[in-house]
Amino acid sequence: MPWSPTGSRPRRSWRPSAFPSGCNGVSAPAPLNSLPLFVRLAGRAVILVGEGEAAAAKRRLLERAGARIVGEDEAAAVLAIVADDEAAVARLKARGVLVNAVDRPELCDFTLPAIVDRDPVLIAIGTGGVSAGLAAALRQRLEGLLPASLGQLARGLYAARGGLRARFPDGAARRRAIAAALAPGGALDPLDDHGDVEVLAALTGDDGAGAVRRIVLASRDPDDLTLRHARWLAGADRVTHRADVPRAILDRARADAAREATDAPPATAASGERVVDVAMMR
Structure with a gap:
């Protein structure tokens, strides 16, 4: 760039239009229509206005969350759910109350998922x-x-934090171990039913116990397998089955997985072995 007569470099002119989509031309993220929040309502006042089934359903939901359900005149409330009363929506919004208007998304400050x-x-x-x-x-x-046991897995992960820090002092190594265990097919795959699994042992690779999982088929069509059952078969080391289980179902297991027709399903598995037992619904 040539020098200016004064000996200093000329200033560049800043043109906002040069970067219309964000820094370095990268598109800016689209704005969120709303921000998801998990709000603890136990003991807190929430206004409920309206009658009928719509209002009753919202009442049940608020009661489940432990909210203290109050009328429109409650000054302490900052949230309200209103069914079929547009005038009440306007009054509450004028007071600064955040309102959910049932089946009227255009009037809602928040929605219920x-x-x-x-x-x-x-x-x-x-x-x-x-x-x-x-x-x-x-x-x-x-x-x-x-699976119904997903919450149990979450509590197990929370309880294992101290042991994990001791086993993996390095934070990056600890995150990698957790990610590997929770990955599809991993020791703690969240889409599998882990029951009473010892989370810390599974995460650290110290759990040598085998596992037996049971599938009871309602259909002879392999396309009717649930995603979970299909994944169990695909990851099995050994498949035990009744004689009337269709070959097409058994073919969903790995080609090198052992297959064993038996009328007596196994109660246990060998150390580290993944066994899937398959039977038709009677």
Whole structure:
């Protein structure tokens, strides 16, 4: 760049249009329609206005969360759910209360998601109020995928924190061990039912115990296998089965997995062995 007559470099002119999408031309993230929050309502006042089934359903949800349900005149409340009363929505908003207007997303300050509860794991599915049916359908799919023991796994991970710090003093190594255990097919894959698994032993590779998982088939069609059952078969070292289990089902196991037709399902597995026992529903 040439020098200016004064001996200093000329200033560049800043043109905002040179970077229309963000720094270095990288597109800026799209704004969130709303920010997901998990709010603890136990003992806190929440206004509920309205009658009928819609209001009753919201009452049940608030009671489940431990909220103290109050009327519109409660001054301490900062949240309100209103069913079929647009005038009440306007009055409450004028007071600075955040309002959920049932089935009126355009009037809502916040929406209530569909919930999958695996305490303490809580999954919320929201569509910004545009399709409660879609949120419900997604919840139903997730209910079928997530084992009932998922919350137990979460509590086990929490309890294992001290042992993990001792076993993996380096934070990066500790994160890698946890990530590997929770990965698909890992020792603590969250989509598998781990029951009473010893979390710390599984994370540190000190658990030599084998596992027997049982599948009871309602259909002879392999396409009707649940995702969880298909993954069990794919990861099995040995498959035991009744004589009437279709070959097409057994073919979903690894080619090198041992297969054993038996009327007496195994009670235990060898050290480190993953056994899947398959039977038809009677």
